[in-house]
Amino acid sequence: MFTTANARRLRSLLAGSVLLSVAGISAAHAATARIEEGDRTISKGELAEFKVSAPRETSSELSAWCEVSAGGAAKLTFDGEHYIPLSEPAVGDAVTLKPGETKRFELVGTVEKNKGDAYIGFVFTDIPQAMCFPGMECGGATGGAQSVKVSCGNR
Numbered sequence: 493m494f495t496t497a498n499a500r501r502l503r504s505l506l507a508g509s510v511l512l513s514v515a516g517i518s519a520a521h522a523a524t525a526r527i528e529e530g531d532r533t534i535s536k537g538e539l540a541e542f543k544v545s546a547p548r549e550t551s552s553e554l555s556a557w558c559e560v561s562a563g564g565a566a567k568l569t570f571d572g573e574h575y576i577p578l579s580e581p582a583v584g585d586a587v588t589l590k591p592g593e594t595k596r597f598e599l600v601g602t603v604e605k606n607k608g609d610a611y612i613g614f615v616f617t618d619i620p621q622a623m624c625f626p627g628m629e630c631g632g633a634t635g636g637a638q639s640v641k642v643s644c645g646n647r
Contacts, residue, residue, distance in 0.1 A: 523552035525603040527612060529645040534616045539571065540642035544610040546574075546603040554603050558644040560587060560614055561594035564637035567618040574610035577601040588620060591635045598647070616640045 525546035532540035546552040554575065560568060566589045570581040579600040581587060587595060603610050619636035 523547045523550050525552040525554040525610070526646050527554065527556040527599075527644050531641060531643045533639050533641050534614075535639050536616050536619065539613050539615045540640070541571075541611050541613040542642075542644045544575065544603055544612060545608075546606065546610055548608060549605060551605055552603050554599060554601050555647045556599045556612075556644060557596060557647060558599060558612070558614070558642060559594055559596045560589060560640060560642050562589045562591075562637035562640045564591045564635045565589060565620045566616060566637040566640050567620050568614045568640060569617045571613045571615055572611060574604040574606040575601055575612055576604065586617075587614070589637070589640070591637075612644070614640070614642050 523546065525544050528543040528545070530542070532542075534540045542558075544554060546554070568587045568589070570583060570585045570587060572583045575583065577583070577599065579598055581597060589595065599612065616637075616639075
């Protein structure tokens with residue numbers, strides 16, 4: 493026997509099925525980008541590059557992390573191609589490390605439709621100079637890093 497209560501249950505069941513179907517379709521259409529995981533050790537002037545694999549026909553979402561560390565002071569520049577950040581750092585931002593410091597970045601953003609040339613990286617651009625006032629003897633940067641370690645992975 494088909495009652496009003498059964499009709500309500502059927503409507504609820506059908507509505508739930510439709511919502512789950514729509515959610516499944518949306519999740520299937522949300523393309524995901526992946527960063528090449530690993531560690532790179534670079535010297536001054538070098539780029540620690542991590543390729544980003546993403547669908548070529550559409551934009552996709554990236555959720556990854558990177559850590560930078562050095563035994564001494566270092567200045568790095570965040571770099572990337574086809575990456576639109578929704579979190580810090582932005583492409584071109586400077587990252588300064590104190591001796592022995594490690595910084596972790598949660599990278600959230602969009603990877604544009606591309607030809608397979610998307611990447612994220614850090615360039616070891618400089619060793620910060622010691623602050624010197626006129627008349628002081630300054631021998632250059634003390635505690636400057638010889639190399640910087642960059643590690644990246646997916647979340």
